[in-house]
Amino acid sequence: MTNSDITTVFDACTPRQDVIAGDIPEDQFAASIDSVAHSANAPDVYANPKRFFEKTYPTDGIQDLLTRLTTRFVYDNKSDEHSGTHGIIRLDTSFGGGKTHTEIAAYHLATQPDKIKNLDAYLKSADEEEEKTSEELANEYLEQTALGLDVNTSVIVGAEVDARNARCDMVDHDAPATKTLWGEMAYQLLGQEGYEFLREYDEKQLAPGANTLTELFNMDDNPSLVMLDEIAAYMTQASGLAQGIEDAGSLDVADEAVVGDSTLAEQTNAFLMALLSATENNDHVTVVLSIADTAFEEQAEDVRRLLTEITDEFNSIADRTEQSVTPTEDTEIASVLRHRLFEDIDEGKRDQIVDKYLDHYNSNRSSFPDLEDETDDVTLEERLKNSYPFHPTTIDNLT
Secondary structure: OOHHHOOOHHHHEEEOHHHHHOOOOHHHHOOOHHHHHHOOOOOHHHHOHHHHHHOOOOOHHHHHHHHHHHHHHHHHHHOOOOOOOOOEEEEEEOOOOOHHHHHHHHHHHHHOHHHOOOHHHHOOOOEOOOOEOHHHHHHHHHHHHHOOOOOEEEEEEHHHOOOOOOOOOOOOOOOOOOOOHHHHHHHHHHHHHHHHHHHHHHHOOOOOOHHHHHHHHOOOOOOEEEEEEOHHHHHHHHOOOEEOHHHOOOOOOOHHHHOOOEEHHHHHHHHHHHHHHHOOOOOOEEEEEEEEOOOOHHHHHHHHHHHHOOOOOOOOHHHHHEEEEOOOOHHHHHHHHHHHHEEEEOHHHHHHHHHHHHHHHHHOHHHOOOOOOEEOOEEHHHHHHHHOOOOHHHHHHHO
16 A cells, blocks of 8 residues: 555644644643633633533543533522432542533633533433423523523642632632631632631631531532542642641530541541532532542542542432543543544545555554454454554554
8 A cells, every 4th residue: 555545644634723734832732721710811722611512522521521511500500390300529630531521611601601602512412301301401501591590619639729728719818828628619609708617717727517518518509529639649738737626716616526636638628528428419509529549549549438438427429419420431542532633534535545454454454463353343444444544553653
């Protein structure tokens, strides 16, 4: 097979203009949910919802997460009936697995859904009993937001804050000098009023209980979305900060909390458990919690156990309230790359190219002993088509 025998990639594919021009800034390869939510310096391709979704492939993970969020927002706004969905959603993935991209999609869904073109393409049919389609769900959410639904949103990235300073938005000059995740969360959700409600808990770095958090969330009729990312990084620092629990003062805390000393990590564990309880059997608050598998491995496992183990205080709560979502499956990598790099691909020419490759491989089987005809019930032809214009082995190396 010679070069003249096969259609070139530029004949079969139309690259996006920024790819042709070669003007994709390096910072576009390092998405940051923190910069999108808390600064004016995020690249426009991430900060602008319209541009972001134009270049975002709707992976199964993105569709799953956005559908769950949209369903909960809609149910909370329109009735007292519970949607039956999980209030804690865990994005448990390795770095490079699409986690941050999925978080940014969730943030834009909550804050600027009207800027998302073809929102239904990023949703699934959500309600089997009512046979609600993704288009109907999208329309219902957009109608409710037009009538005043405004999701309260908090974004905290553990690697961007520390055990002494939890303040996320340095541009907001009115923001208090928060010391804990719960103090920062309260301010981001409900402003100064929310922070004042938890001020004493924040200043003394003592975790509020589930009832207190529920009161906080109920201060506003709109639903709340809490996004906690890279918790393991935060826990690493917090585990070294001892707390003077005996200084709890007037706070009404459990007797066992005032015995001896504690660490901020232990208080943060208690806070996360309270969040588990506060999301149970309601749609008013949803928590998206992210844990990276490959970094801070030991600490990440500690937090993961926190969400799944049965505890004396909250027996089996995690089993009922937590749902794990994988942002991008290995089988979707080619689709993600293809969507980002190319405006259009001529499927007819693609099929002709695949046929050429198949003829070449079949005529030279001995030269390609490792290229099996089938892998996991997917034929070589299907693999070539699914990965085009990338070769399947290139995708394998990336995953």
